Amino acid sequence: MFDVAIIGGGPGGTTCAALCAASGSRVLLLERSRFPREKVCGDCLNPLAWDALDKLGVSGEVLCSPHIKLEGVRFFGLDGDSLRVPLPTSSRPELGITRGRLDAILLQNARNKGADIQEETTLTSIKRHASHWQLDSDNGSFSARELVAADGRNSSVARLLGLLPPLLANERIGLQTHFHSPDGLHADIELHFLREGYAGLAPVGEGTANLCLVSRSRDLKSIKAAAIQKYELPEKQTWRSITPLSRAALLPTQESLWLVGDAARVVEPFTGEGIAYAIRSGALCAEAILARRPERYLAAHRDLYKGRLWVNQLARAACLYPELGTGFVRFGKVFPQALRLLTRKVVRS
Numbered sequence: 098m099f100d101v102a103i104i105g106g107g108p109g110g111t112t113c114a115a116l117c118a119a120s121g122s123r124v125l126l127l128e129r130s131r132f133p134r135e136k137v138c139g140d141c142l143n144p145l146a147w148d149a150l151d152k153l154g155v156s157g158e159v160l161c162s163p164h165i166k167l168e169g170v171r172f173f174g175l176d177g178d179s180l181r182v183p184l185p186t187s188s189r190p191e192l193g194i195t196r197g198r199l200d201a202i203l204l205q206n207a208r209n210k211g212a213d214i215q216e217e218t219t220l221t222s223i224k225r226h227a228s229h230w231q232l233d234s235d236n237g238s239f240s241a242r243e244l245v246a247a248d249g250r251n252s253s254v255a256r257l258l259g260l261l262p263p264l265l266a267n268e269r270i271g272l273q274t275h276f277h278s279p280d281g282l283h284a285d286i287e288l289h290f291l292r293e294g295y296a297g298l299a300p301v302g303e304g305t306a307n308l309c310l311v312s313r314s315r316d317l318k319s320i321k322a323a324a325i326q327k328y329e330l331p332e333k334q335t336w337r338s339i340t341p342l343s344r345a346a347l348l349p350t351q352e353s354l355w356l357v358g359d360a361a362r363v364v365e366p367f368t369g370e371g372i373a374y375a376i377r378s379g380a381l382c383a384e385a386i387l388a389r390r391p392e393r394y395l396a397a398h399r400d401l402y403k404g405r406l407w408v409n410q411l412a413r414a415a416c417l418y419p420e421l422g423t424g425f426v427r428f429g430k431v432f433p434q435a436l437r438l439l440t441r442k443v444v445r446s
Contacts, residue, residue: 100123101125104246108372110128110357111200112153113386115203123213126215127218128215132201135337137338138372140307142191146376153206158202165299166190169181170288172425173289220233220248221233229242243353246357268341269340269343270342273338274336293313295367296309296320297366342365347362355394361398377401
């Protein structure tokens, strides 16, 4: 019998696992992949995550791994007009770092703190008993008093429990790949508003760039072909994909069930905040589990996103309507101070 079972070995799950295990709880973490592995992600670590990384004791290890300290964001409108906004300078900066590197650090940290990590294990069914959860997988059955869903926007836990909301009509798809950094990228993120959607390009260290494309399914072939031509990528380039990019939020805790990261609330990838939200929510979840105070997690989770969702809505609108994003670029060139203020609110410590 485990005290806590966590499904998903991403930043939210491993953060929760490490903190619970460090406090003496018997923790099980089930992960369907074998690490290291990459994920569809912009590979940007927002400064919002640093306090939790300090608490985990991995900040130094993260900074010693290959990464780029990001210095600015370049926005490109439909007409090719561009605008650069410098990111706030800090000793706790925004980083470009691959999920393969970051997630491996966090998973090993959870293992070092005593969590039982079961990789290449897929959850197949869940049964709720009076005092515990029964979890069946392709690698055996397990029991736990508390269950944490940290398995992303398409959460298997939420699906098996009938909690996943229906997909929105005409939902967008995200594509992601890594390739050799193009000349001139340096330490800036590039965000391109396109007729088909948008493209995000970020350096992630060791001469590598992360490229993300987002569009509706009808435009996916077109936006991918344009990217292949622009960046001179081979036709057999490896791409990863994910959908949906928008989804209704779920209640973050109820009856010994806890949801962290994208399993609870999906944020627009354009903002670059997803990893930080996963880490922060994983830490808040662990605190509430250890204190046996679910109401504390409800309040803390609400406060984590409070005052931030307008940024998410603004980013989504700019991506859905590229003319709006282009107008944003033009506005920023006329009123640069307003855009710098917005950037500081998005990239906060």
